[in-house]
Amino acid sequence: MATADCITLPYAATGAFSGLLTDYLAQKPALAPFYHRFPELAAFQAQIEEKKAAYLPEARQRLVADLRAQYAELGGEVPPAVAANLELLARDTTFTVTTGHQLNLFTGPLYFVYKIITAIKLSQELKAAYPTYDFVPVYWLATEDHDFAEINHFQLFGKTYSWAGPAGGASLGGPVGRLPLADLPSELLSQLPPEVPAAFRDAYTQSATLSEATRRLAASLFSEHGLVCIDADRPALKQALKPLLEKELREQFSNQAVQATNAQLTAAGYKPQVYSRPLNLFFITDEGKRERLEPDATPGADCTQVTVRGTARCHSQAELMAMAAAEPERFSPNVVLRPVYQEILLPNLAYIGGGAEVAYWFQLKDVFAALGVPYPLVLPRNSAMYLSRANANKLAKLGLSTFDIFKPLAELKKQVGAALGQEEISLAAQQQALAATFQQVQELAQRLDPTLVKTVAAEAQKAAGSLAGLEKRLSKAAEAKHDTAYAQLTALKDKLFPEGGLQERTDNVLSILINNPSFIEQLLACLEPLKLEFAVVQEG
Numbered sequence: 001m002a003t004a005d006c007i008t009l010p011y012a013a014t015g016a017f018s019g020l021l022t023d024y025l026a027q028k029p030a031l032a033p034f035y036h037r038f039p040e041l042a043a044f045q046a047q048i049e050e051k052k053a054a055y056l057p058e059a060r061q062r063l064v065a066d067l068r069a070q071y072a073e074l075g076g077e078v079p080p081a082v083a084a085n086l087e088l089l090a091r092d093t094t095f096t097v098t099t100g101h102q103l104n105l106f107t108g109p110l111y112f113v114y115k116i117i118t119a120i121k122l123s124q125e126l127k128a129a130y131p132t133y134d135f136v137p138v139y140w141l142a143t144e145d146h147d148f149a150e151i152n153h154f155q156l157f158g159k160t161y162s163w164a165g166p167a168g169g170a171s172l173g174g175p176v177g178r179l180p181l182a183d184l185p186s187e188l189l190s191q192l193p194p195e196v197p198a199a200f201r202d203a204y205t206q207s208a209t210l211s212e213a214t215r216r217l218a219a220s221l222f223s224e225h226g227l228v229c230i231d232a233d234r235p236a237l238k239q240a241l242k243p244l245l246e247k248e249l250r251e252q253f254s255n256q257a258v259q260a261t262n263a264q265l266t267a268a269g270y271k272p273q274v275y276s277r278p279l280n281l282f283f284i285t286d287e288g289k290r291e292r293l294e295p296d297a298t299p300g301a302d303c304t305q306v307t308v309r310g311t312a313r314c315h316s317q318a319e320l321m322a323m324a325a326a327e328p329e330r331f332s333p334n335v336v337l338r339p340v341y342q343e344i345l346l347p348n349l350a351y352i353g354g355g356a357e358v359a360y361w362f363q364l365k366d367v368f369a370a371l372g373v374p375y376p377l378v379l380p381r382n383s384a385m386y387l388s389r390a391n392a393n394k395l396a397k398l399g400l401s402t403f404d405i406f407k408p409l410a411e412l413k414k415q416v417g418a419a420l421g422q423e424e425i426s427l428a429a430q431q432q433a434l435a436a437t438f439q440q441v442q443e444l445a446q447r448l449d450p451t452l453v454k455t456v457a458a459e460a461q462k463a464a465g466s467l468a469g470l471e472k473r474l475s476k477a478a479e480a481k482h483d484t485a486y487a488q489l490t491a492l493k494d495k496l497f498p499e500g501g502l503q504e505r506t507d508n509v510l511s512i513l514i515n516n517p518s519f520i521e522q523l524l525a526c527l528e529p530l531k532l533e534f535a536v537v538q539e540g
Contacts, residue, residue: 006526007402008533011383014406016502020270020362021355021380025532030268034261034362039350039379041129041530047349048095048133050374055347057092059240063345064090066236067228074212079223085136086228089347093133096228097122098342099352099381100140103176103214104151105163105188106200107221110504110512111354111381113523115139116218118352118382120225122529126349135349136228139218140342143177143211143233144282144332146290151176154508156193163188174288175233175332177211195514221509221520232345235329240344244371245281245324245331249317252295254280254336257366265362273359280336283308290332293320339364343373350377352529382527384535385496385503386512386519392538394492398485402536409493416489420482427471434463 012022024031027038037043067086071078078086088094099115107113119137126135145151153162165172167183184204192201203217215229232238247253258276265272279293285308292309305316315323324331333341339361342348351361361378368375387395387402395405399419404412438460445452498506512519516539526537 005538007536007538008528008531009403009406009536011380011532011534013403014502014534016406017383018355018359020359024358025380031270031362033264034365035378036365036375037377039377039530039532041125043377044126044130044349047374047377048130051095051347051349052092054372054374059345060090060092060347062236062240063347066234067230069236070215070229070231070234074215079219081226082219082223082228085226088134089136089228091134094136094347095133096136096138096346096348097126097350097352097379098138098140098346098348098376100142100342102142102145102151103210104154105161106154106156107217107509108151108154110386110507110509111383113221113509113520114384114504114527115352115354115381116222116227117520117523117527118379118529120222120227121382121524121527122350122352122379123226125530137226138346138348139222139227139229141177141211141214141229141231142338143231144175144290144338146174146176146282148172148176148179155506156508156510161188161191171288174284174290177209177214177231177233178288179210181207181210181213193514196510197513200510225524230345232341233329233332237345238329238331241328241331241333241341242325244333244337244340244344245328246321247371248279248281248337249320249324252278253370254340254367257370258336258363261363261366270359270362272363273356274335274363276336276363277334279306280334282332282334283313284330284332285311285313292334335360336364336367340367340371340373343368343376344371348376350379352379352381354381354383379529380532382529382535383502383504384523384527384537387496387536387538388512388515389539391492391495394488398489398492402538405493405496409490412489412493413486416485417482420485427467427474431464431467434467435460438463 010022011017011025020031024035037047064086067089071082071086089096097119099119101112101115102108104112116137116139119139123135123137126133148165152165153160155161163184164187165183166180171179181204189201189204199220200217203220204213207213207216211231211233215231218227218229255276255278258272262272262276277292278295281293282290283293284290289310291311294307294309296305296307296314305314306320307314339351342351351357353361358378358380365375392402395402398416400412400415404415407415438456442453442456442460445456496503509519516522522537522539527535
């Protein structure tokens with residue numbers, strides 16, 4: 001098995017993360033009001049006690065029963081480590097650590113994998129620190145999202161693969177987890193390189209919906225580590241939403257709480273991440289579309305209270321509350337209330353998310369307080385760069401360290417040039433001497449014939465421009481001696497920072513797994529969730 005070397009550096013040193021995230025990791029006092037406990041090992045004892053007191057037995061029974069049903073619907077034997085964790089979840093001494101992600105085709109960007117690895121590793125660390133309890137890593141599938149354009153593609157070896165969606169597009173606009181996959185094999189799978197592992201293809205050919213396919217794929221990658229996947233777009237689970245729906249429809253409480261928090265965030269110098277609406281709920285129409293609920297403020301409008309956007313439907317508050325009591329599955333929480341739904345369903349201690357997710361969770365603490373639901377620890381997911389053996393060798397040949405690669409390209413060129421003995425080209429001293437000479441000429445003109453002062457100034461400008469042009473040509477001549485090294489440097493920078501951003505935000509896990517089947521195991525060995533630093537994982 002291939003090995004991996006791991007080094008870490010502060011998130012701030014990469015230059016790739018928001019000020020809010022780096023300030024959070026630095027525990028700046030200005031952010032303290034927006035979270036409950038900072039994610040460190042000692043904080044979990046109090047979090048366990050708080051969640052245990054609030055999480056009722058009927059909530060646990062509902063969760064476990066539906067999870068067992070979800071795995072039964074997939075057919076076949078439940079992977080042993082997953083089955084064991086489902087048994088543990090029935091006990092009141094078991095808690096979860098959760099991450100969530102959209103249903104991107106073939107997992108989408110690399111950070112999908114990093115999120116789940118963080119949840120698995122944190123569960124292991126918590127078990128070692130708190131042996132009288134058990135901890136289960138959970139992947140929450142964002143099956144209710146309806147933005148198909150965000151998930152219908154992925155990049156592999158520089159090529160974008162995409163899916164137009166079900167034939168006729170009739171299913172688009174509703175929860176993406178429900179999308180049928182009948183057209184996917186012929187449209188996309190046949191185009192994939194033959195090296196793509198069978199498990200990735202099978203996940204889609206053996207599944208009826210996108211939710212099923214994503215669960216199968218996650219299981220093929222992580223089931224031996226006990227990862228439990230949950231699709232919360234289920235009538236039995238939506239029963240837990242009833243108190244939340246009633247309070248939101250009656251009081252529109254979540255928007256009030258978020259707006260107050262947003263004002264505090266802004267005053268502290270931070271920009272709110274997500275937009276809160278008067279009603280933070282969607283409605284699932286008879287046609288399966290997920291449409292926003294909007295209080296009707298139009299004078300003289302026919303609708304007495306709330307409209308279902310994009311339809312002719314309108315309802316009074318009383319009608320919606322009756323519907324929520326009888327059919328809560330007709331309602332879908334948006335980004336403001338989805339986290340609360342998650343924490344109501346799960347015996348959860350920590351949520352693991354990217355920088356943008358951390359930012360919007362910081363808008364929600366008062367929403368949780370209004371419902372009396374414990375607010376979890378918010379843990380930034382592990383973030384990493386994978387450095388293959390070939391790319392590590394290229395970096396070494398250029399005389400650069402792993403940390404150097406995060407510098408701007410222009411700065412790296414100077415560093416490589418200096419190492420190669422390239423002469424630093426600068427005509428600044430000559431420009432200064434030229435300016436002094438023309439200043440003397442200008443003073444002479446002023447004494448002899450002031451009408452010539454402008455002519456002298458023009459000539460001075462022309463001469464300075466000519467000297468600057470010569471400096472550029474001389475610099476290019478110096479660089480030409482090392483064109484090969486600079487081309488290699490540029491190509492390496494583009495490879496490790498595709499489109500100018502972090503590798504994890506663009507590349508798919510297949511771009512690494514195809515050449516390094518041990519990649520997942522290397523990540524498990526390297527990544528440390530509570531270290532809170534950026535990792536560089538180098539193939540051994």
